[in-house]
Amino acid sequence: xxxxxxxxxxxxxxxxxxxxxxxxxxxxxxxDLVWKDFTGGTGDMTKALRSGEIDIAVLLTEGIIKDIIxxxxxxxxxxxxxxxxxxxxxxxxxxxxxxxxxxxxxxxAISRVGSGSQLLSVVNVKNNGWDVDxxxxxVVNNMLGAIDALTNESADYFLWEHFTTKPLVDNGTFRxxxxxxxxxxxxxxxVRDEVLENNPDEIKKVLRxxxxxxxxxxxxxxxxxxxxxxAELYNLEHDDVKDWLIITEWNQGxxxxxxxxxxxxxxxxxxxxxEKTIDVDQLVKKIYI
Numbered sequence: 627x628x629x630x631x632x633x634x635x636x637x638x639x640x641x642x643x644x645x646x647x648x649x650x651x652x653x654x655x656x657x658d659l660v661w662k663d664f665t666g667g668t669g670d671m672t673k674a675l676r677s678g679e680i681d682i683a684v685l686l687t688e689g690i691i692k693d694i695i696x697x698x699x700x701x702x703x704x705x706x707x708x709x710x711x712x713x714x715x716x717x718x719x720x721x722x723x724x725x726x727x728x729x730x731x732x733x734x735a736i737s738r739v740g741s742g743s744q745l746l747s748v749v750n751v752k753n754n755g756w757d758v759d760x761x762x763x764x765v766v767n768n769m770l771g772a773i774d775a776l777t778n779e780s781a782d783y784f785l786w787e788h789f790t791t792k793p794l795v796d797n798g799t800f801r802x803x804x805x806x807x808x809x810x811x812x813x814x815x816x817v818r819d820e821v822l823e824n825n826p827d828e829i830k831k832v833l834r835x836x837x838x839x840x841x842x843x844x845x846x847x848x849x850x851x852x853x854x855x856x857a858e859l860y861n862l863e864h865d866d867v868k869d870w871l872i873i874t875e876w877n878q879g880x881x882x883x884x885x886x887x888x889x890x891x892x893x894x895x896x897x898x899x900x901e902k903t904i905d906v907d908q909l910v911k912k913i914y915i
Contacts, residue, residue: 711812718776735781837859
């Protein structure tokens with residue numbers, strides 16, 4: 627049996643993977659898929675791909691595109707979630723700031739350099755017409771670090787996925803000043819080049835299994851069956867889970883769009899997140915499954 631190591635954030639988006647693992651759907655295909663949670667987000671996972679700590683990652687589109695351009699030896703093999711990610715912009719509950727416009731020149735808490743929280747900070751600054759070169763960051767590693775930074779006011783604001791942080795808004799730890807949708811599909815599946823070269827059949831099997839799993843979330847009626855499970859596993863309110871499922875569109879094996887990837891990297895270039903664009907074949911490996 628082939629062992630493959632996969633990483634993702636410990637958030638509701640990745641429940642389909644855990645269901646498939648628990649139901650032995652990968653093992654039935656001869657794959658021992660070993661999951662690792664990365665609380666540090668995309669920046670943490672790109673490092674793990676580079677080092678060989680993991681073979682596969684489910685991570686933010688913008689983060690992996692930037693890191694491949696910066697010579698991460700990996701490729702995007704499939705979009706995982708077609709819909710944008712809804713990022714909440716948060717301040718501490720006792721913060722003096724009441725609007726996004728007051729955050730000009732203030733310190734952004736980010737999980738890692740190159741993380742989605744950093745890249746969306748740039749998106750927010752650009753959206754407001756501020757100077758990207760004047761953004762100040764504080765690396766906080768994870769959610770606990772962000773809570774500490776915003777509570778102690780060593781950082782002023784923090785961008786993270788809306789529904790993951792909603793319990794912290796509800797209990798008065800954070801205040802949300804705005805929601806910012808990412809201007810692209812949010813999650814993709816990336817694989818190290820070495821694994822793609824040496825184990826292409828196993829990667830095809832992994833994709834076939836997860837795509838079959840995602841078919842179970844293809845309609846609102848089907849999604850409703852999983853509301854209790856999502857709510858229990860990720861400490862979310864049922865109504866929040868329903869709202870999230872309504873706006874979430876899962877990819878179910880459709881070929882990744884070269885045009886889309888080009889649009890994303892061009893947008894990242896416009897935002898000054900990346901210094902150059904590269905040929906799509908250096909970013910994407912099309913897998914025929």
